[in-house]
Amino acid sequence: MSENFSANLKSLCAEHGSISQICRDIGVNRQQFNRYLNGSSLPSAHNMRRIARHFDLTEAELFAETTSFERMLKGVLPQIGKTPTDAFLDPFLDQQKNLRRYVGFYHSYFCTPSWEGKIFCSLIRIQEVEGLITIRSREIATSPDKSTHQISRYAGLVTMRGNRIFVTEHELAREGSVANTILYSAHRQQLKYLRGMTMGVAWRPYPHPYAAKTIWKRLHERVSAREAITACGIYPIQSNKIDPTVRKHLTEA
Incomplete structure (x- = not known):
């Protein structure tokens, strides 16, 4: 489980750019965040929630099996009933925050x-x-x-x-x-x-x-x-x- 979290967090950081900026946006210490990335430590419940909210994921999804998580990130999971217009608009939805x-x-x-x-x-x-x-x-x-x-x-x-x-x-x-x-x-x-x-x-x-x-x-x-x-x-x-x-x-x- 912790290995999945570490690998999934690395994938998220690769998609979102600067790790330093991610730490600032979430509000966590960079040194502590590095421990999450290398698998030597897991976040507290409070920090786990902050990380999940930042990436717009559930806490359970952060611990998903790595292959499934990668497919989810690439958007290749079946999207039943989605039209091409829906797929185009997806990135623009729920952006108020x-x-x-x-x-x-x-x-x-x-x-x-x-x-x-x-x-x-x-x-x-x-x-x-x-x-x-x-x-x-x-x-x-x-x-x-x-x-x-x-x-x-x-x-x-x-x-x-x-x-x-x-x-x-x-x-x-x-x-x-x-x-x-x-x-x-x-x-x-x-x-x-x-x-x-x-x-x-x-x-x-x-x-x-x-x-x-x-x-x-x-x-x-x-x-x-x-x-x-x-x-x-x-x-x-x-x-x-x-x-x-x-x-x-x-x-x-």
Whole structure:
């Protein structure tokens, strides 16, 4: 039983990334956690419950026979009555506990081939709707010579795996594109900036896929909707309107 627990815990850690981050998220000592991993010690009842809750498992499942546990992790156990839509939505269900603290408005900053040498700022809203964590985005940009005006709107879903936030959006236009973003917070208690990568389709000079660094800056509650929308657009990289933290993330190698 203890051997199963140790092996299963190692598998979970392999799926969820940094062991140090896992320890911080659960609230257990790293040295003690290492004893759980090498099988020299079992958690107390209190810590066992905390570990199970963190990985969204039951305590009994943590002691399951290792082969069965691995199959469960890979999602190959029969899922009777599940449709392809159900399977797609599964990662986005029951995410309120993980993501409720991220609900709010953000400015998203990234560099795109559509506006070479510029920083693009768009408006993001994360909210909880009928048990799902949803996202809506608005992109507004006008070329310096006023000859090109871009307005794009996206809607999608948000989930968290380990300490990474995964966003999938689709453009609210006929045959619009699909965009994917992966974000992380530098520290669990730090919510002002979310850093990561985004992948989408540039819309000019011709449509083609691209991937770029992105950083989201949380907006203060006192910022009005009009102010948030007005700030959207394209900026020179050295513009004094660009937060230095934003510029550093987007321009450093």
